[in-house]
Amino acid sequence: MNHWLMKSEPDAFSIDDLKRKKREPWDGVRNYQARNFMRDGMRVGDKVFFYHSNCAVPGIVGIAEVATDAYPDPSQFDPDSKYFDPASSRANPRWMLVDVKFVKKLKRTISLKELQADPALDGMVLLRKGSRLSVQPVEAAHWEHIVGLE
DNA sequence: GCCAACGTTGGC
DNA sequence: GCCAACGTTGGC
Numbered sequence: 439m440n441h442w443l444m445k446s447e448p449d450a451f452s453i454d455d456l457k458r459k460k461r462e463p464w465d466g467v468r469n470y471q472a473r474n475f476m477r478d479g480m481r482v483g484d485k486v487f488f489y490h491s492n493c494a495v496p497g498i499v500g501i502a503e504v505a506t507d508a509y510p511d512p513s514q515f516d517p518d519s520k521y522f523d524p525a526s527s528r529a530n531p532r533w534m535l536v537d538v539k540f541v542k543k544l545k546r547t548i549s550l551k552e553l554q555a556d557p558a559l560d561g562m563v564l565l566r567k568g569s570r571l572s573v574q575p576v577e578a579a580h581w582e583h584i585v586g587l588e
Numbered sequence: 589g590c591c592a593a594c595g596t597t598g599g600c
Numbered sequence: 601g602c603c604a605a606c607g608t609t610g611g612c
Contacts, residue, residue: 569593
């Protein structure tokens, strides 16, 4: 089983939104590396850290689970969507997504600041300088360590 | 709101 | 294939 981290801006979609909706198609990813992780790396049942970005206290706020195999992101075909991609076609879709389902909200936010200060997490993709990947793998050892921080 | 870092686009 | 210009991400 692989482990992952997925970023979301809480103003757009927060852990509380996922808790309320139970399950959500992770649409709008328009980065090839992130797409490839969803398409090629994720398997149903993989665990995901839910990360809040672009907010007062960025950090890990919950755990989700991959609920489907990858399938074409419907928003790429919708001219009214801000994620519309005219270069993509149904015959040859460019963007894929998975559904994620709610597992739990952490009792507290494990902040980016705290993660950065933790020597056990050296090398984590999230902490690399300039890292902007919104879907990224998490090493098993890092996963276990972070779960232990809650 | 600023801006560094990064990814993509498109002219050549 | 190079690379300048541009757009986006996301911490601060």
